[in-house]
Amino acid sequence: MADTGLEAAATAALRRAVELDAGLRFQEALVCYQEGIDLLMQVMKATKDETKKNHYRQKIMEYMDRAEQIKKRNDKEKEDGKCHKQIKIEENATGFSYEKLFQEYLNETVTEVWVEDPYIRRVHQLYNFLRFCEMLVKGPCKVKTIHLLTSCGEGSEKSQQTSALEQIQQSVKNRGIKLDVYFSTSIHDREIRFNNGWMIKIGRGLDYFKKPQGQFSIGYCDFDLRPCHETTVDIFHTNHTKKI
Structure with missing residues (x-):
């Protein structure tokens, strides 16, 4: 029965x-x-x-x-390309590393990436961008070119930004990837695009992680364990990807 x-x-x-x-x-x-x-x-x-x-x-x-x-x-x-997915990241939520957000859209057809984010200037923001680049290097995508459009730092922040981006350029070059860096004084939108047509807009850009409690606290190394600021992620597909 x-x-x-x-x-x-x-x-x-x-x-x-x-x-x-x-x-x-x-x-x-x-x-x-x-x-x-x-x-x-x-x-x-x-x-x-x-x-x-x-x-x-x-x-x-x-x-x-x-x-x-x-x-x-x-x-x-x-x-x-009619798919639109929205993810709402709550305050202090965990489990939202770059891999979790982007990996689904990074198939083997991805060879070119565009990053528009006005806040790749401070040390932690530059590390965020480096982590994003590390994700691209790991695959399964076959990225050959990364375009970064950001704003230029001021004072000591500018020299620090320039030095860090040059180091990242050289590092990804050693992996067969070209990093083009552009600066804009009017940029305010934040979006990431892949040449397979997928576009990801994050309200806070790449800088949606909270500062860790200390260098030896959980979440310092593993971004899946790092608490986040509240933000919204919109993911959708376009029939073509505009170039910077």
């Missing part, structure tokens, strides 16, 4: 999936379909009555067909 609690849970998940589907909330609907299908399969396996088993099997096939249609639709939208 099937577990009535399990069946009720499956019914609730699938009902919610249908509601989300009707409301054109396809990504959420897909999650509920998958959850409901998994639960219904457990119910079917626990059922001894062949008539009921066939009924569950038929329902599972119907929901699987619809889930597959939604998955294909989502994949096509992503491929066609």
Whole structure:
């Protein structure tokens, strides 16, 4: 005899999936379909009555067909560049290293990267950019050129900025990557673009991590463990990527 609690849970998940589907909330609907299908399969396996088993099997096939249609639709939208994903990073949230944000979009077709960020000037901001470059070097992308557009530091900050960027240029050059640096007095937008068409806009640019409590505190080295400032990340695809 099937577990009535399990069946009720499956019914609730699938009902919610249908509601989300009707409301054109396809990504959420897909999650509920998958959850409901998994639960219904457990119910079917626990059922001894062949008539009921066939009924569950038929329902599972119907929901699987619809889930597959939604998955294909989502994949096509992503491929066609209509996909827009927004991530809200809460104050003090962790688990948002550059790898977590960008890795999904850095496939082997990425050979050129554009970074527009007015705040690559102070020491910690320059280290942020270095960490971003390290991520690109690790792959799986095959980056050959990085373009950085930022604002110019003032006073001692300027010489420090120049020296650090020159060191980064030489370091990535040793890895077969060219770093072009441009300065602007009017830049205020923050965005990162890959030549496969993906664009990422972060409200705070690369500088969304909080200062660690100390040099020997958790999160100092591993950015996944570093608390963040509140910010919003918008990720979408464009049919072409403009050059700086």
